[in-house]
Amino acid sequence: MPTHCILRPVALISLSLALIACGGNSGSDASPNDGEIQPSNTPSLAPTVEPTAKPDLCEGLSEGEQQSRTRYLAPVVIAPEVCQSEQQNRQCEQSALTPWSGSFEYSHCEQQPADNANLPLWQISDMQYLGGFRLSSGKFGDSAYPNLNYSPAAIALNQANHSLFIVGHDYEQGIAEFAIPEVVNSRDPADFNIGDQALQNFAPFHNTDRVDTGIDNWFRVNGMYLLDGQLIVNYMNWYDAGGGETDTSVRFVDASDLANSEMHGPYQLDGAAHVAGWITDVPENWQADFGGTHISGHAHGSIHSRLSTGPSGFIWSPRQTMLQQTSGPVATEAVLDFPHRRAQILYDKTLYSDMSISVQDILYNTDRQNQLWTALSEAAFGVIIPGTNTYLTIGNSGGHESGIGYKATQDNGNLCGGPCSLAAADNYSYYWLWRVTDMLKVKNGEMEPWDVRPYDYGKLDSLGLINLKGGAFDANTGKLYVAFKNADTLNNYARPPLFLVYQLNQPGG
Structure with a gap:
């Protein structure tokens, strides 16, 4: 042993x-x-073996309990772009965690200020056609002309209501608010939905005791803008032969009640007919440089000598000026403007550098070389596209291929009442693209407002429609709404505007 x-x-x-x-x-x-x-009775000398612990596959969550987190699309964005976030969820099911919902990956996001000088130029190829819609030509209200027939097609966007303020019949030019119907992506207007939901009926104001517009005859609304619940309305005397008219604007204090709102005016924007059209935002990253919050312009109508002979742009701050006064002058500053004077009109300096050709010959395109701006050119809307170095202006032009005559007979036998293209088909919607940094040079005294030239221009894809007279831009979605005067011809007895919608994508997007 x-x-x-x-x-x-x-x-x-x-x-x-x-x-x-x-x-x-x-x-x-x-x-x-x-x-x-x-x-x-001897105690066992073998160690006690504990049961194997199950792994905590739910990381402390109870069965059925949910967990949330916030994730971002990108770690860094450049102003005015904002950080995009999404709320993601997961839960404990059968003792295991489900995958996180959503697709955003980053736990933090930082918005950095834009380096304006290095912002990209927007190209016309970044404009995407989304479709269009129509609005009813029926009566909405009890005034003399409460409808959209022969409307001047000036519009303003109400983002909160997904609606448009729009000017009515040319004889009365009251203002109504319509819900925007669903946009149909078709190139045939017969496919478009017809919106007939008037959120506010037509409310006349010109030649009433509601406000003095300062203009008796040939009153024409050119542009509108909704700001802090108030509706600014820009207009002109259409046949101001002397070019001395200075009254340009009124405002509805309560845009949600057009029929009963208090009204103020008239106001006189510096620049008169050169500025009394569209109003759009100056993106935040440009506001300090320009010393203003909004940009306005206008370049269409009769009596060319009192208009800008090219798209215009005037910087101003309506909150600090117009909204603080009931009438009177309002300061603006031209950063793009083309007075109808020799050497100050918009012309191609590479073709006519010494201006040996007359202004008349340039505008009537007698040599068939002018592709920039003719006697038929009009600018109806402009916007600085957020996140870019581009001021987009759009409107109409013609006579670039056939030339222009005055009271001429066109190739289709039509006898014109004024300037017209010699070929009837030589008319189209048009665009002009400008560097914002060039306009800033004007602000800083390094250039004159008539020395700026577009970096691109040409025909705009608009289903062949012409007479583009109004626009509105939604900075939240990047959507551009465009209105064409008298273009809805599907009803033999009505001529309301027709509306197209575009997406202004970011360069390279």
């Missing part, structure tokens, strides 16, 4: 065999019943 034995830890099931191998139990020598296992 061994004199000593070392017990090693073994499984409980073999403990007895181990004791036997060490000479029996600890109480005595071999028992008479040698070879049989005897009960023993």
Whole structure:
């Protein structure tokens, strides 16, 4: 029998065999019943084996409990772009976590100020046609002309209501608000939905006791803008032969109640007919440089000598000026403007650098080389596209291919009442693209407002429509709404505007 034995830890099931191998139990020598296992009171020397712990696959969540987090599309964005976030969720199901919902990956996002000088130029290829819609030519209100027939097609966007303020019949030019119907992506206007939901009926104001517009005859609304619940309305005397008219604007204090709102005016924007049209935002990253919050312009109508002979742009701050006064002058600053004077009109300096050709010959395109701005050109809307170095202006042009005549007979036999293209089809919607940094040079005194030239221009895809007279831009979605005067010809007895919608995508997007 061994004199000593070392017990090693073994499984409980073999403990007895181990004791036997060490000479029996600890109480005595071999028992008479040698070879049989005897009960023993000796404590077991084997370690206690704990049950294997199940892994915590839900990371502390109870069954059915949900967990949330915020993730961002990108770690850095350049103003005015804002950080885009999404709320993601997961939960404990059958003792395991489900995958996180959503697709955004980044836990943090930082908005950095834009380096304006390095912002990209927007290209016309970044404009995507989305479709169009129509609005009813029916009567909405009890005034003399409460409808959209022969409307001048000036519009303003109400983002909160997804609606448009729009000017009515040319004889009265009251203003109504219509819900925007669903846009149909078709190039055939017959497919478009017809919106007939008037959120506000037509409310006349010109030649009423509500406000003095300062203009008796040939009153024409050119542009509108909704600001802080108030509606600014820009207009002109359409046949101001002397070019001396200075009244340009009125405002509805409560745009949600056009029929009963208090009205203020008239106001006189510096620039008169050169500025009394569209109003759009100056993106925040440009406002300090320009010293203003909005940009306005206008370049269409009769009596060309009192108009800008090219798209215009005037910087101003209506909250600090117009909205603080009931009438009177309002300061603006021209950063793009083309007075109807020799060497100050918009012309191609590479073609007519010495201006040896007359202004009349340039505008009537007698040499058939002028592709920039003719006597038929008009600018009806402009906007600085957020996130870019581009001021987009759009309107109409013609006579670039056939030339222009005055009271001429066109190739289709039509006798014109004034300037017209010699070929009837030589008319189209048009665009002009400008570097905002060039306009800033004007602001800083490094250039004259008539020395700026567009970096691109040409025909605009508009289903062949002409007479583009109004626009509105939604900076939240990048959508551009465009109105064409008298273009809805599907009803033989009505001529309301027709509306197209575009997406202004970011360059390279």
